[in-house]
Amino acid sequence: MTYHVYTDGACRNNQAPGGQPGGWACVFVDGPEYSGFDPRTTNNRMELTAVIEALKHTEKGAEVIVHSDSAYVINAFLQNWFQGWERRGWKNAKGDPVENQDLWKTLRQLAEERRVTWIKVKGHAGDRFNERADQLAVEAIRQGLGGKDTH
Numbered sequence: 001m002t003y004h005v006y007t008d009g010a011c012r013n014n015q016a017p018g019g020q021p022g023g024w025a026c027v028f029v030d031g032p033e034y035s036g037f038d039p040r041t042t043n044n045r046m047e048l049t050a051v052i053e054a055l056k057h058t059e060k061g062a063e064v065i066v067h068s069d070s071a072y073v074i075n076a077f078l079q080n081w082f083q084g085w086e087r088r089g090w091k092n093a094k095g096d097p098v099e100n101q102d103l104w105k106t107l108r109q110l111a112e113e114r115r116v117t118w119i120k121v122k123g124h125a126g127d128r129f130n131e132r133a134d135q136l137a138v139e140a141i142r143q144g145l146g147g148k149d150t151h
Helices: 043-056 071-078 081-087 101-112 128-144
Strands: 002-011 020-028 033-041 063-068 115-120
Touching (some): 002 128, 020 128, 033 043, 033 128, 043 071, 043 128, 071 081, 071 101, 071 115, 081 101
Parallel strands (some): 002 063, 063 115
Antiparallel strands (some): 002 020, 020 033
């Protein structure tokens, strides 16, 4: 079986320091939708969590086509950032610890256990599944905040 899944992450005030309320979502084409909330996070963490959760809902060995509007996620795999990170002891090119190592390591393990194709989609460009994932991620924030407006 081949899974086609769209993932997205959102954060209430992505530029504010110290972590903000965030949401993630994954939408399987012709399948279920999942979403969740984190009270103190970043947009990048939510983007990573969305893909982790998507892969967790597939079996090992499955073919999974991941569509994401996150260059952060897609480029890490297409450009194999892991090779440099590991060679430098999980440090980035500047010598600083790679951010979100916990999630990157989890995501990489899940991806290695599946046959994943990574597709970058343009965000907010009318793709109905990408728009749905965004809607669910934003709604997860609203629900997580007790129904308060997220803006």
